[in-house]
Amino acid sequence: xxxxxxxxxxxxxxxxxxxxxxxxxxxxxxxxxxxxxxxxxxxxxxxxxxxxxxxxxxxxxxxxxxxxxxxxxxxxxxxxxxxxxxxxxxxxxxxxxxxxxxxxxxxxxxxxxxxxxxxxxxxxxxxxxxxxxxxxxxxxxxxxxxxxxxxxxxxxxxxxxxxxxxxxxxxxxxxxxxxxxxxxxxxxxxxxxxxxxxxxxxxxxxxxxxxxxxxxxxxxxxxxxxxxxxxxxxxxxxxxxxxxxxxxxxxxxxxxxxxxxxxxxxxxxxxxxxxxxxxxxxxxxxxxxxxxxxxxxxxxxxxxxxxxxxxxxxxxxxxxxxxxxxxxxxxxxxxxxxxxxxxxxxxxxxxxxxxxxxxxxxxxxxxxxxxxxxxxxxxxxxxxxxxxxxxxxxxxxxxxxxxxxxxxxxxxxxxxxxxxxxxxxxxxxxxxxxxxxxxxxxxxxxxxxxxxxxxxxxxxxxxxxxxxxxxxxxxxxxxxxxxxxxxxxxxxxxxxxxxxxxxxxxxxxxxxxxxxxxxxxxxxxxxxxxxxxxxxxxxxxxxxxxxxxxxxxxxxxxxxxxxxxxxxxxxxxxxxxxxxxxxxxxxxxxxxxxxxxxxxxxxxxxxxxxxxxxxxxxxxxxxxxxxxxxxxxxxxxxxxxxxxxxxxxxxxxxxxxxxxxxxxxxxxxxxxxxxxxxxxxxxxxxxxxxxxxxxxxxxxxxxxxxxxxxxxxxxxxxxxxxxxxxxxxxxxxxxxxxxxxxxxxxxxxxxxxxxxxxxxxxxxxxxxxx
Numbered sequence: 001x002x003x004x005x006x007x008x009x010x011x012x013x014x015x016x017x018x019x020x021x022x023x024x025x026x027x028x029x030x031x032x033x034x035x036x037x038x039x040x041x042x043x044x045x046x047x048x049x050x051x052x053x054x055x056x057x058x059x060x061x062x063x064x065x066x067x068x069x070x071x072x073x074x075x076x077x078x079x080x081x082x083x084x085x086x087x088x089x090x091x092x093x094x095x096x097x098x099x100x101x102x103x104x105x106x107x108x109x110x111x112x113x114x115x116x117x118x119x120x121x122x123x124x125x126x127x128x129x130x131x132x133x134x135x136x137x138x139x140x141x142x143x144x145x146x147x148x149x150x151x152x153x154x155x156x157x158x159x160x161x162x163x164x165x166x167x168x169x170x171x172x173x174x175x176x177x178x179x180x181x182x183x184x185x186x187x188x189x190x191x192x193x194x195x196x197x198x199x200x201x202x203x204x205x206x207x208x209x210x211x212x213x214x215x216x217x218x219x220x221x222x223x224x225x226x227x228x229x230x231x232x233x234x235x236x237x238x239x240x241x242x243x244x245x246x247x248x249x250x251x252x253x254x255x256x257x258x259x260x261x262x263x264x265x266x267x268x269x270x271x272x273x274x275x276x277x278x279x280x281x282x283x284x285x286x287x288x289x290x291x292x293x294x295x296x297x298x299x300x301x302x303x304x305x306x307x308x309x310x311x312x313x314x315x316x317x318x319x320x321x322x323x324x325x326x327x328x329x330x331x332x333x334x335x336x337x338x339x340x341x342x343x344x345x346x347x348x349x350x351x352x353x354x355x356x357x358x359x360x361x362x363x364x365x366x367x368x369x370x371x372x373x374x375x376x377x378x379x380x381x382x383x384x385x386x387x388x389x390x391x392x393x394x395x396x397x398x399x400x401x402x403x404x405x406x407x408x409x410x411x412x413x414x415x416x417x418x419x420x421x422x423x424x425x426x427x428x429x430x431x432x433x434x435x436x437x438x439x440x441x442x443x444x445x446x447x448x449x450x451x452x453x454x455x456x457x458x459x460x461x462x463x464x465x466x467x468x469x470x471x472x473x474x475x476x477x478x479x480x481x482x483x484x485x486x487x488x489x490x491x492x493x494x495x496x497x498x499x500x501x502x503x504x505x506x507x508x509x510x511x512x513x514x515x516x517x518x519x520x521x522x523x524x525x526x527x528x529x530x531x532x533x534x535x536x537x538x539x540x541x542x543x544x545x546x547x548x549x550x551x552x553x554x555x556x557x558x559x560x561x562x563x564x565x566x567x568x569x570x571x572x573x574x575x576x577x578x579x580x581x582x583x584x585x586x587x588x589x590x591x592x593x594x595x596x597x598x599x600x601x602x603x604x605x606x607x608x609x610x611x612x613x614x615x616x617x618x619x620x621x622x623x624x625x626x627x628x629x630x631x632x633x634x635x636x637x638x639x640x641x642x643x644x645x646x647x648x649x650x651x652x653x654x655x656x657x658x659x660x661x662x663x664x665x666x667x668x669x670x671x672x673x674x675x676x677x678x679x680x681x682x683x684x685x686x687x688x689x690x691x692x693x694x695x696x697x698x699x700x701x702x703x704x705x706x707x708x709x710x711x712x713x714x715x716x717x718x719x720x721x722x723x724x725x726x727x728x729x730x731x732x733x734x735x736x737x738x739x740x741x742x743x744x745x746x747x748x749x750x751x752x753x754x755x756x757x758x759x760x761x762x763x764x765x766x767x768x769x770x
Contacts, residue, residue: 005044007060007067009053014090015070016097021046030056037063046070073097073105080109081164088160111165118158122147126165132173138214140169141179141194146218148187175209191216196264197224198231215265215695225272232260232276240280240287250289253277257295258698270299281308288312298692298699313351314338317358320365324373324381327365328436331637332411335362339638340412343556346512356610363609363635366438367591374438375457375600383437383548386644387455392546394492399542401494402486402533405452406526407445408503408632409549411436413523414643418547418742420527421647429534429545430651431741432682439642441593442574442605443551444633445503452550453496459600472496482529486536497533501526503553506630512557515629534649545647552639553632554611560628561612562589568606570614574633577603591635607634645741652710654680654746660689660734661753664723672702672754674716676736681710684738687745689718691732700724700732708738729754 008021017023024030025048036042047056057067073093078084084092092114099117100106106113115126125143128136162182169176181187193200193207194216236256243252257277264270277296281288293312297305317334321327335358342351366374377384386392394401409417418431440448440458451458453475454468461468475496476482482497489495505522508515530545537543554573565584568575575590581603584592590606593599608614613631615623632639657677664670674689686706692699702718723729734750 005042007057007065008044008046009057009067009069010046010048010072011050011053011069012072012075012086012090013048013050014074014093015046015048015072017046018044020044023048024056025049025052027052027055034059076105076109077114080111080114081161083164084160092158092161111161111168114161115158115165118161119147121150130169130172130176132175134212134214137169137173137175137179137212138217141213142216142218144180145187145191148181148184149191151184173212175212178203178206178209179213191218192224195220195224195266196260196269197228198235198260213265215267220266220268225268228269229272229276232273233279236276236280240284248289248291249284249287250292253280253287254289254292254295257292261295261299261698274299278304285311294699294701298694310341310344312341314341316354320358320361322365324369324379324438327362328381328438328641331362331641332436335359335637336412339555344512346557359636360609362637362640363591366635366640370438370441371597371599375440377455380435381437383439383452383642383644384455384457386435386437386546386548387452389455392455393494394544396542397492398540399544400489400491400537402482402537402543402545403494403496404526404530404545404547405449405496405498406502406547406549407449407498407500408506408551408553409547409643410552410555410638411641411643412555412743413502413519414547414549414645415741415743416520417523417527417530418645418647419744420524421530422742422744424527425531425534427651427653429531429647429649430653430682431645431647432651433646434741434743435644436641437644439549439551439640441599441601441635441640442576442607442633443553443635443639444571444574445550446571447576447601449498449550452548453498457600459602462602483532483536486533489537489541491541495533499526499529506553509627512629519630530647534647539649543649547643547645547647549642551632552642553630554634554636555638556611556629558611558613558628558631560615560625562608562614564614564617564623565590565606568604570617572628572631572633573608573613573639575606575614576601577605579603609635648682652679652681654678654682654684654738654740656684656708656736656738656746656748657750658713658736658748659751659753660736662720663755663757664720665757666723666725668723669719669721670723672718672720674704674718674736674750675713676708676716676750677713678708678710682741683707683709684740684746686714686716687737687739690735690737690747691724691729692735693728693732704736723756725756729756 008018022043022045024033024045030047030052033042033045047053060067073096074086074090077089077093077096078086081089096114096117112126116123122143125140125147128140131137159182166176166180169180179190181190189200189202190206193202194210194213236253239256240249240252243249260273261270264273274296288308288311290312293308300308314337315334317330317338321330339355342348342355345351374382376382377388379385392401392403415434418434422430440451447458450465450468451461453472454461475498476485477498478500482495485495501522502519505519506515508518534543534545564570564575567581568577579602584604584606589608589612591609593601593605593607595601595603599605613628615625617623657679658675660672660674662670662672672689676686678684686704686708688704689702690699702720704716704718706714706716708714730752732752732754734752734754735747736750737745737747739745
């Protein structure tokens with residue numbers, strides 16, 4: 001019998017040799033060892049090899065010895081990764097042994113542990129549980145691509161290990177086959193396609209797999225965005241240049257943006273692609289259109305949208321109405337937006353001609369309507385209606401009234417002033433009502449300011465001028481401080497402030513843009529003073545603040561070209577004679593207002609109908625020409641239609657809640673029922689309902705026109721053309737846009753209760769039973 005240690009067998013040929021043991025790997029070595037063993041004690045050995053181990057083990061046990069098989073690291077690896085061939089498993093085991101050592105070999109050995117040892121930088125990825133859900137699939141794909149692109153590729157030995165890991169994900173979703181590639185080049189193209197970059201080379205199944213992911217969360221390589229912008233720029237310019245004759249280039253650009261934006265699935269790429277469009281618009285302003293701006297709106301920052309919207313031509317005013325109330329809405333909602341845009345287009349003669357046509361038509365209507373309907377104070381559409389003493393004076397002993405009659409304050413400027421007041425007071429003082437109304441003719445201070453202050457037409461005021469002048473002695477003039485006087489007010493009293501702004505700013509000499517900025521600064525200064533006045537009035541009293549003007553003004557440039565008739569004085573666009581005299585000589589440039597009719601004037605008054613003004617008479621009798629920008633005295637809508645605004649303290653801000661409900665057939669026109677509850681305490685105007693899909697940047701607007709009083713619930717029904725598919729309309733973000741009295745638009749989110757009637761909402765084999 002052999003007296004010897006336990007014989008260790010290594011049939012797989014890759015077990016580590018224990019300390020103190022020798023290795024036998026050939027038959028000659030084994031024969032030599034058996035001779036030594038029959039002669040006496042021998043050192044412990046490891047017999048390596050399946051055949052040699054079988055022979056040695058049989059002999060050893062027959063002689064009374066004991067055998068023990070060593071654990072094979074390669075076999076352990078194969079148990080964790082059955083798809084590995086033995087040589088590959090053993091080679092991988094050697095890598096793991098070098099990392100762990102024999103003593104730290106983990107049990108049980110798992111595929112995630114193997115990969116974490118080989119690629120520790122992607123440790124969390126290997127332990128992620130496979131799932132077909134979007135969030136974990138997106139996370140795994142992002143981590144996989146980040147790891148893959150950070151390496152130079154995977155070696156041939158662990159590739160089967162990676163395939164085994166991928167196969168676990170494939171068992172949950174077939175998309176993993178396309179989302180988890182092994183080649184870095186494939187991974188790079190997949191990532192580019194996932195982000196939405198142009199000119200990528202992937203297959204349709206890969207696109208389908210990417211559709212299962214959320215937006216890409218990975219940072220992009222630094223050179224990808226400049227390359228993409230250049231490709232987008234080339235493509236967009238080529239498409240715009242190839243726009244068919246008779247088709248708007250803006251429509252082509254809108255289609256390009258829609259396709260590009262729908263593909264973008266990375267936050268860094270949306271502003272990059274947007275920059276390409278904006279750069280094109282800077283170079284080719286004519287490309288901007290309503291379609292393009294609507295397409296861009298969901299992706300544009302608010303300031304950028306406002307800038308572009310300002311450049312976009314508003315709709316041309318519609319047909320002139322006949323009734324005064326409708327005419328005022330036409331002026332504020334249709335004419336003024338177009339005129340304000342046109343006035344800042346110095347090189348657009350077609351727009352100037354359009355504005356002139358509508359202004360002249362308004363003047364014709366005004367001359368026909370003014371004597372019978374607009375001179376008195378019996379209707380709310382007349383400025384003198386609001387200026388009557390019974391309305392402007394405090395209504396009770398605990399009320400204080402502040403009445404601001406700003407010089408030359410047009411409708412748009414008045415609402416801008418009110419917005420400044422709200423902003424500077426942090427919402428404490430805000431406009432609660434904005435009423436456009438017809439002012440007096442002619443539209444210059446001499447004939448209007450005292451008349452508005454007295455609530456009487458000029459000619460009716462003249463006999464009582466001394467009385468009304470005395471009543472106005474306490475009014476605050478421009479050189480006096482209204483804030484100091486506001487501190488002294490008691491209940492039942494009224495403060496009237498007559499600032500000379502913004503008229504002074506508009507009459508400054510300078511380029512149009514410089515004068516406009518000066519006027520805006522003057523409006524902000526006025527707002528600061530109004531806020532100080534409101535703070536000075538003791539809070540124990542109710543404060544009613546009224547804002548109006550003596551006349552409006554032209555919105556754009558003009559020139560002094562009309563000769564002042566002999567015997568007449570002139571100011572801007574009006575020439576007048578204070579007293580009796582013969583009828584002036586007819587002139588094609590002047591429309592004469594007959595004092596013997598209903599114009600309530602002391603003598604003949606001539607107004608200019610187009611954009612021009614009267615020349616200035618020098619002391620030597622000659623008359624000077626020149627620029628006369630932002631003039632007044634004529635009959636254009638912005639000169640005649642003036643504001644009457646009411647502002648209050650402690651105004652509850654506008655706050656709306658509600659829902660949009662409706663069900664329609666795909667592609668057909670359906671009805672959207674909008675239920676709105678206004679929690680604020682002052683009236684707002686509903687302007688539009690907005691359906692938005694932020695992931696694609698798509699925005700669909702439904703125009704709306706309704707008055708929404710405070711503390712009330714209102715229901716509107718709006719038509720929606722081309723009803724979207726069910727999944728799309730149910731995922732839309734729905735909001736309502738309203739306009740406050742100061743012209744500021746506010747947006748409130750609504751509950752989406754929209755759905756679609758579809759024949760099938762799931763894929764069904766309709767012919768399966770045939």
